Amino acid sequence: xxxxxxxxxxxxxxxxQYVDWKYLNLKNICVSPPKERMGKGERIAYRFYTKQLPELxxxxxxxxxxxxxxxxxxxxxxxxxxxIWFMDDGSKCGISNFYLNTQQFTKNDQEFxxxxxxxxxxxxxxNKDKIYYRIRFLxxxxxxxxxxxxxxxxxxMKYKLGYDPVETCSK
Numbered sequence: 001x002x003x004x005x006x007x008x009x010x011x012x013x014x015x016x017q018y019v020d021w022k023y024l025n026l027k028n029i030c031v032s033p034p035k036e037r038m039g040k041g042e043r044i045a046y047r048f049y050t051k052q053l054p055e056l057x058x059x060x061x062x063x064x065x066x067x068x069x070x071x072x073x074x075x076x077x078x079x080x081x082x083x084i085w086f087m088d089d090g091s092k093c094g095i096s097n098f099y100l101n102t103q104q105f106t107k108n109d110q111e112f113x114x115x116x117x118x119x120x121x122x123x124x125x126x127n128k129d130k131i132y133y134r135i136r137f138l139x140x141x142x143x144x145x146x147x148x149x150x151x152x153x154x155x156x157m158k159y160k161l162g163y164d165p166v167e168t169c170s171k
Contacts (some may be wrong), residue, residue: 002052005060009034010047017156018087019046026050071109077116083152092162096139100124103132110135120148 019034034048062072089101114124127136
């Protein structure tokens with residue numbers, strides 16, 4: 001049985017460079033290097049796992065209560081954390097619509113995250129995505145957001161900033 005939590009990093013093969021970057025930063029606690037795996041349909045996943053560790057259990061307990069994900073009050077957001085968050089959950093739609101796909105959190109947690117983002121001078125609002133909410137950056141904050149992110153995004157993820165003509169959202 002499992003005594004401690006572990007972390008699974010699992011992305012599309014299209015984000016191989018990002019998974020490799022994460023692995024380089026976590027390899028001391030990993031079971032083995034990333035591997036390709038066939039997903040559903042044509043999707044090829046690229047993933048790795050960490051060892052089970054008490055420190056990861058502590059982190060798990062910070063973000064989950066009774067199996068439900070939530071945002072701890074003491075969460076810290078800095079440019080590196082924001083960049084990793086955007087590489088994982090950020091998307092661009094159209095010319096200036098930038099989102100953090102936070103649909104798995106409660107509305108209250110998302111409003112709390114918006115307050116945390118305002119510490120950077122980033123203005124954002126909740127945007128209804130079908131039945132759930134996500135965070136949308138106001139167009140007045142987009143150029144500043146890009147400025148913060150571009151220092152820390154790995155090259156293969158810069159398409160999320162719109163420097164490539166690729167949409168990262170579904171319409």
